[in-house]
Each structure stands twice: as structure tokens, then as C-alpha cells.
Amino acid sequence: xxxxxxxxxxxxxxxxRWLILLIGLVGILLGALVGWVILGSGGALWGLVGALVIWxxxxxITFRGGERxxxxxxxxxxxxxxxAPRLWNVVEEMTIAAALEPPPxxxxxxxxxxxxxxxxFGSGSARIVVTEGLVRRLTRDxxxxxxxxxxxxxxxxxxxxxxxxxxxxxxxTLIADTCRRIxxxxxxxxxxxxxxxxxxxLMVLLGLCSVLAPVFAHLLYLACARRRExxxxxxxxxxxxxxxGLASALEKISERKGVTSEESLRVLAPMYVxxxxxxxxxxxxxxxxxxxxxLRIRILRSMAGAGWADYERAWHEVRxxxxxxxxxxxxxxxxxxxxRPPSERDxxxxxxxxxxxxVVAVFDRDQDRVLVECACGLxxxxxxxxxxxxxxxxxxxxxxxxxxPGPDVxxxxxxxxLVYRRRSRGWETFRCECGRVNHLSPGLRVSxxxxxxxxxxxxxxxxxxxxxxxxxxxxRTGAPMARQSGALKDQxxxxx
Amino acid sequence: VCPRCRESMLRFELDGVEIDRCDRxxxxxxxxxxxxxxxxxxxxxxxxxxxxxxxxxxxxxxRLRCVRCRRRLHEVYLSRDPEIVVDCCPGGHGVWCDxxxxxxxxxxxxxxxxxxxxxxxxxxxxxxx
Numbered sequence: 001x002x003x004x005x006x007x008x009x010x011x012x013x014x015x016x017r018w019l020i021l022l023i024g025l026v027g028i029l030l031g032a033l034v035g036w037v038i039l040g041s042g043g044a045l046w047g048l049v050g051a052l053v054i055w056x057x058x059x060x061i062t063f064r065g066g067e068r069x070x071x072x073x074x075x076x077x078x079x080x081x082x083x084a085p086r087l088w089n090v091v092e093e094m095t096i097a098a099a100l101e102p103p104p105x106x107x108x109x110x111x112x113x114x115x116x117x118x119x120x121f122g123s124g125s126a127r128i129v130v131t132e133g134l135v136r137r138l139t140r141d142x143x144x145x146x147x148x149x150x151x152x153x154x155x156x157x158x159x160x161x162x163x164x165x166x167x168x169x170x171x172x173t174l175i176a177d178t179c180r181r182i183x184x185x186x187x188x189x190x191x192x193x194x195x196x197x198x199x200x201x202l203m204v205l206l207g208l209c210s211v212l213a214p215v216f217a218h219l220l221y222l223a224c225a226r227r228r229e230x231x232x233x234x235x236x237x238x239x240x241x242x243x244x245g246l247a248s249a250l251e252k253i254s255e256r257k258g259v260t261s262e263e264s265l266r267v268l269a270p271m272y273v274x275x276x277x278x279x280x281x282x283x284x285x286x287x288x289x290x291x292x293x294x295l296r297i298r299i300l301r302s303m304a305g306a307g308w309a310d311y312e313r314a315w316h317e318v319r320x321x322x323x324x325x326x327x328x329x330x331x332x333x334x335x336x337x338x339x340r341p342p343s344e345r346d347x348x349x350x351x352x353x354x355x356x357x358x359v360v361a362v363f364d365r366d367q368d369r370v371l372v373e374c375a376c377g378l379x380x381x382x383x384x385x386x387x388x389x390x391x392x393x394x395x396x397x398x399x400x401x402x403x404x405p406g407p408d409v410x411x412x413x414x415x416x417x418l419v420y421r422r423r424s425r426g427w428e429t430f431r432c433e434c435g436r437v438n439h440l441s442p443g444l445r446v447s448x449x450x451x452x453x454x455x456x457x458x459x460x461x462x463x464x465x466x467x468x469x470x471x472x473x474x475x476r477t478g479a480p481m482a483r484q485s486g487a488l489k490d491q492x493x494x495x496x
Numbered sequence: 497v498c499p500r501c502r503e504s505m506l507r508f509e510l511d512g513v514e515i516d517r518c519d520r521x522x523x524x525x526x527x528x529x530x531x532x533x534x535x536x537x538x539x540x541x542x543x544x545x546x547x548x549x550x551x552x553x554x555x556x557x558x559r560l561r562c563v564r565c566r567r568r569l570h571e572v573y574l575s576r577d578p579e580i581v582v583d584c585c586p587g588g589h590g591v592w593c594d595x596x597x598x599x600x601x602x603x604x605x606x607x608x609x610x611x612x613x614x615x616x617x618x619x620x621x622x623x624x625x
Contacts, residue, residue: 111529136512136533356512356533369507377511378618383504386519394508394517397621 019161023168027051030175037203051175058171076107076129077362082446084108084358086351087135087143091128094148097239098155104128108135108362114253118150118159126154132363136356138249141343143355145236145246152235158228176211233296234311237303241340243311247300254293295319307337358441361427370437371429372400379427384437418451421461432458498523499560499569499583499592508618511537515618516563522595525563526611528588534614545601545609548574549584549591564589575604 028051035047081088088106095103104118107129114133118126128150135143153159237243295318303314364371369381376396391400420430428440436453440460448457498505498518505516505525513534516525535543549572557568562585569583569592580600583592593601598619605612 133529137536353512357509360509360512360514364507379509381507381509381514383506385504386506388519391506392621394622395510395618395620 015161020164020168023165023172024055027055027168027172027175030172033205034175034178054175055168055171058168076109079106079108079362082441082444082449083362084135084355085441085444086355086358087130090140090144091147094144094151094239097148098151098235100126100151100155104151104154106130108132108359110363114138116146116150118153126159128154132359134253135359137252139352140355141240141242141245142249142252144240145242145249148236148239149232149246151239152232153228155235156228156231158232229296230299230311230315233300234308237300237306237311238308238337241306241337242342243300243303243306243339244342247297250293250297250300303339305336306339310336354442361439361441364439370402371427371439372402373427374398374400418456418458419461420458432456497563499525499563500594510614510618513537513614515615524593524598524615525590526593526615527563527590528585529590531590531611535610543609543611545574545605545611548605549582554584555581558583560592562587562589574601578604580604 028048031051031054032044032048035043035045035050037043039046079087091106092103104126105128107127109129109131111131111133113131114137116128116130116134118128128147130146134146138146233246236246240246298318299311299314302317303310364381369383370386372380372382372391374380374393374396375398376393378393378395380391380393380400382391382402386402389402391402392398393400418433422428422440427442430438430440432438432451432453434451434454434456436451438449438451438458440449444460446460447462448459450457497503498521500523501518501520503518503520505518508515508517513530514527515530516527517523518525531546535546552572552574555571555573558571560569560583561567562569565585565587567586570586571581572584574580574582578600580597582597582601583594585591598615602612602616602619606616607613
């Protein structure tokens with residue numbers, strides 16, 4: 001990263017401070033007004049103090065895990081390497097390309113909306129959230145572009161600012177909302193003490209402020225948010241050395257912004273790759289958090305190389321040549337970086353398929369579904385509450401025994417460690433001693449997983465050779481559930 | 497959860513595309529997110545079944561509710577003769593096909609729609625789906 005890049009980051013940080021100060025000021029003034037209306041002339045001070053307290057509390061919450069509040073609000077799930085190795089691999093690649101240390105934590109959001117966002121303070125605890133729909137629809141190059149864009153945000157310290165700003169914005173909205181409630185309930189001490197006219201004027205003023213303050217705070221917020229998108233796009237092009245990836249991902253995402261937009265929170269909107277709430281067709285408008293997607297795609301597509309300077313040049317080509325770009329100093333500081341060719345895709349898109357399957361599995365696991373794999377290729381996901389013992393494959397008609405509760409994992413040795421022996425190279429479902437269903441993906445290459453229920457470590461003994469040739473070790477191994485749950489019952493009887 | 501019986505549905509995954517089916521009433525829920533993935537994978541622009549759902553007359557609301565948004569599903573006529581009616585979410589979250597409807601859809605659309613083709617593959621062994 002060049003020195004000028006740091007310059008741009010510093011600019012960001014400075015702007016963030018101003019913004020947060022301004023939003024805070026709006027909140028405090030609003031608080032003072034509320035106090036004045038409710039308690040009379042002496043109340044302004046109380047209102048001011050009250051607003052300061054709220055502001056302070058919000059800041060404390062933000063710095064001590066505000067991202068968790070946001071995560072909780074959006075309902076995202078953290079994934080580990082063993083959950084989705086192929087998705088993890090893409091993130092890891094980009095982390096290395098961006099020299100980001102430590103790597104960000106990755107969360108998956110359920111739903112068909114296609115988007116990604118990142119948040120957290122500093123690079124230390126940065127989190128990237130991608131939606132299920134995004135991972136399932138994008139090819140590897142496209143996904144890489146989107147992840148690189150988010151990592152660009154983290155690298156440029158946008159993420160810290162965005163998280164802080166959205167929490168501050170929430171504070172102002174909170175105070176304004178309180179105002180409106182007070183208005184609805186009618187009154188305060190002043191209404192009794194003073195004439196009706198004064199009261200009406202004050203109420204109108206307060207009503208106006210409570211409506212305008214969040215709007216004003218929002219505008220300030222947006223003004224800083226838009227330029228960051230271009231910087232993150234440029235970063236993505238540089239990290240991937242393949243601008244087309246992000247361009248085609250943006251095209252895919254914007255062409256149909258998912259089935260539901262209500263899934264996303266308004267406050268989170270500026271953090272997404274593409275604005276999930278509004279249309280992105282044309283014009284800049286005051287309320288836009290993102291520059292028009294079409295413009296971003298055009299800039300990315302007209303890049304001759306993949307460096308900062310290339311992005312800067314493309315920007316001037318597409319937009320007004322006289323306008324200030326990301327940072328004029330960048331152009332001089334760096335030579336053009338050559339693009340890489342698109343990565344080779346396997347004929348049937350097996351890689352994309354596999355990644356998509358991993359992501360689907362993450363949510364199956366959460367719903368406690370048991371996986372029954374039929375030889376015909378169909379995978380049947382049986383809900384835990386399924387009442388019958390047998391199930392017929394609708395594709396080939398063969399019957400499968402539905403796995404019954406009972407541990408597949410055995411304690412071994414004196415330390416009581418749990419062991420599961422893999423029976424195939426495919427997807428596997430097994431039950432831990434605690435009864436919870438755990439899944440193993442085909443791409444899993446780790447020697448240990450943690451049970452989702454009891455959080456105990458389970459050692460995974462990898463599959464060797466054909467299961468038909470391997471002699472069964474009834475008491476020491478976990479039997480595959482689809483076929484052998486009867487055998488398992490026998491074992492437990494034998495044990496007793 | 498099945499819109500009719502309110503029970504957890506079985507989920508069939510083939511080629512990375514999922515279909516939900518209720519074991520009790522044998523109705524099928526097609527999620528539009530899955531359908532988008534399916535159509536894109538197969539690389540075809542138009543789809544007759546999807547077009548028929550979009551174009552078909554939307555009649556009244558049914559008692560059933562969308563699996564995702566809980567809004568009342570609307571009845572949509574895919575054809576008058578034979579009469580094929582499916583229930584669609586007004587918010588575009590998906591389509592619900594009752595037991596008898598599926599086999600008629602398969603018969604009518606299997607050659608002209610990747611969705612019906614996929615459904616035909618999943619339900620190859622049970623023709624009365």
C-alpha cells in the first residue's frame with residue numbers, strides 16, 4: 001500500500017471525527033430543546049445533560065461490542081473454516097492480497113437477498129457478512145470481487161466510521177422519537193404554566209426538529225459514505241487484479257435486488273455492496289448512500305490495468321475529466337498494474353456448486369435437519385420431528401431408514417475424548433453423545449470439529465478406502481446413520 | 497413449515513437446488529430464490545412455467561399463507577383446460593403446488609421449462625406427485 005493510500009485513509013479518519021461531532025451536536029441540541037419544552041426554561045440544561053448521557057452510553061456500547069448489536073439485529077451466523085471451506089478460501093485469498101492482519105470474521109445471512117457488508121472497529125475485529133443468495137449465485141471470480149470490496153472497506157477504515165456513524169444516527173433517531181412520543185401524549189409542565197399560544201409554537205418547533213434532526217444527521221452521514229464506495233471498488237480491483245469480477249457481480253446483484261428488501265435494516269444500508277433499499281438506476285440524489293451502480297460498473301470495465309492509477313484514469317474517462325477523483329496524488333504515485341486473466345471455470349461449475357452446497361448446509365444445520373443421501377444423487381433433508389422410520393426417495397424410489405437419535409460418536413481412551421470415524425468422502429451427518437446433529441462437508445480437511453450442542457471437541461478420523469472393504473469395528477466407530485441405525489441400537493443394548 | 501399442515505417439510509436437494517415438500521399433504525413449495533438459482537445455472541433466459549405464472553390471471557386470496565412473509569397466497573390459473581391452479585405469494589417469495597397440481601404441471605410444461613424439468617427429475621419415481 002502506497003503512502004498516498006495512507007493519505008486517503010487519514011482523510012477518511014479526519015472526516016469521520018467531524019461527522020461524529022456534528023451528529024452528536026444535533027442530538028445534544030435536540031435534547032436541550034426537549035428539556036426546555038417539558039420542564040420550562042431551567043429544563044434546557046437537564047435536556048442537554050440527558051442527551052449527553054445518552055450519547056455517552058451509545059458510544060460506550062459501540063466501542064464495547066456495538067458490532068454485536070448490529071449482528072444480532074441482522075440475524076447473521078458466524079461461519080468457521082470447517083463450515084464452508086470454499087467460501088473461506090476466497091476470503092483468505094483476499095485477506096492475504098490486502099495484507100489484512102488478523103483475517104476478518106465471516107458471517108452468513110439467511111435469505112435470497114444478494115448483498116454483502118462489513119463492520120467492526122479497526123481491522124482487529126472486522127466482520128464481513130455475506131448473504132446466502134450472494135454466495136449461491138455468484139461465480140468464484142465475482143464472489144472474490146465482492147469480498148475484496150468489503151476487505152477494501154476494512155482496509156480503508158471505512159468500516160469503523162460506518163459502524164460508529166450508524167450507531168450515532170440511531171441515537172439521534174432515538175431522541176427524536178422520544179420527542180414525538182411526548183408530543184403525542186401532549187404536554188409537560190410548561191403547558192399548564194404558560195399560555196396556550198406559546199405552548200403551540202413550541203410544540204410545532206419541537207415537532208419540526210424531531211422530524212428534521214434525523215434527516216439532517218442522515219444527510220451528513222450519506223455525504224461521507226458515497227466517495228468511500230469508489231475507493232473500495234478501486235481496492236477490490238487492485239486486490240483481485242481482475243476488475244471484471246466485481247463489475248459482473250455488481251451487474252448480477254443490481255439486476256434483481258433479491259426478492260425482499262424488508263429483510264435488510266435501513267440503518268445497515270450504507271454498508272452493503274449495493275444499496276438494498278433504493279433503486280440505483282441514475283442520478284446522484286441527496287439520499288443515496290451508494291453511487292449509481294451503473295457508473296461503478298462502467299468505471300471498472302474501462303480500467304486498462306488493475307492498479308490505483310488505472311482506476312483513477314478510468315474514473316476520469318467515464319466521469320467529468322475535470323472532476324476530483326479518489327485522490328489525485330494516487331495517479332502519480334503508482335504505475336499501472338497488469339490485470340490477470342479470468343480464472344478457469346470447470347465445465348459444469350462444480351466449484352460454484354460446491355460452495356453453494358456448503359452454504360445451504362450451514363442453514364440446514366441450524367434447523368437440525370438430518371441428511372439422507374440417496375445413491376441417485378438426491379439429498380433428502382429430514383426435519384428432526386419427522387414421525388416415520390422410513391423414507392422413500394422420490395427420484396429413484398429406494399427406501400432409506402431415517403436416522404434415529406443415538407450417539408455415533410464414541411469416547412476413546414482415558415481422557416474421554418470423542419471420536420468420529422468418517423465412512424465416506426461425501427456429506428455425512430452424525431449425532432454427538434449429547435444428541436445434537438452435526439454435519440461434515442466433503443471439502444472438510446480438519447482433524448477436529450466442535451459439537452454444535454455441547455461444544456466438545458470431536459476428533460475426526462478420515463476415510464480410508466472403500467467402506468465395503470474396511471472391516472467394521474462396531475464398538476469403536478460411528479456408523480453412518482442412514483443405513484446402520486439398527487446396528488447402533490444393538491450396540492447400545494450390548495453395552496448395557 | 498407447510499402452509500397447509502403447519503408441519504416441517506422434507507427438503508429435496510438436487511444439483512444444489514432445493515424443493516420443499518410436505519410429507520402429509522404432499523404439496524410442494526417452490527421458493528423463488530431457488531428458482532432463480534436454477535434458471536441461472538441452466539443458462540436459459542425464458543421459462544414457460546415462470547412466464548405462465550406471471551401472465552396467468554390472479555384470482556382470489558386463499559387461506560394459505562406464504563412460508564416466508566406470512567401473507568395470504570393468491571390463486572393463479574396456469575391453464576383452464578385442464579384446470580391448473582397454483583398458489584403464489586403476492587410478494588414473489590414462491591409458489592405452492594398441491595398434490596394433484598404437480599403431476600399436471602409436469603405433464604404440461606416438462607419439455608418447455610427448466611423448472612418443470614428439474615421437478616420431473618426430483619419426482620421421477622412418484623408420478624402421482
